[in-house]
Amino acid sequence: MMRSNPSPALVYAAQRAAQRSFFLASALRQYQDLHQLDEQGLAHDLGCAPEDLPRLALCRRPVGTSATFLDDVEQLTRHFQLKDGRLLALLRQVEAMTALQTHMARASQRDSLLQAARDREEEQGP
Numbered sequence: 001m002m003r004s005n006p007s008p009a010l011v012y013a014a015q016r017a018a019q020r021s022f023f024l025a026s027a028l029r030q031y032q033d034l035h036q037l038d039e040q041g042l043a044h045d046l047g048c049a050p051e052d053l054p055r056l057a058l059c060r061r062p063v064g065t066s067a068t069f070l071d072d073v074e075q076l077t078r079h080f081q082l083k084d085g086r087l088l089a090l091l092r093q094v095e096a097m098t099a100l101q102t103h104m105a106r107a108s109q110r111d112s113l114l115q116a117a118r119d120r121e122e123e124q125g126p
Contacts, residue, residue, distance in 0.1 A: 005051055014054035022061060024058070024060070024076075027091055031094055046082045047083030048082055056080050064095050073087050
């Protein structure tokens with residue numbers, strides 16, 4: 001991979017892309033937050049140069065349920081010369097954390113509804 005410093009516009013685009021799940025940037029940001037990593041730490045975990053992160057971040061995020069998921073991950077791994085298995089592990093971790101957060105949010109919402117129903121029954125009496 002060519003290791004030139006990314007332009008400020010490319011860096012800005014990658015930062016904005018982190019807000020959209022379509023882009024790999026969103027998964028990279030979630031992983032960084034989960035492991036409290038800066039760009040150097042993320043690049044080290046993936047086995048790439050920090051200068052490559054904005055370009056990687058702007059790639060389409062492979063979808064875990066897609067039939068082409070493993071092929072997509074392998075293509076990105078080869079193109080950006082990442083450590084074998086690291087991008088796959090990162091994506092699986094982020095997917096698992098997202099699923100857990102969604103489950104916990106739903107459980108919390110369900111518990112709130114049940115508590116509201118109990119409170120209403122107590123107010124109405126027998």
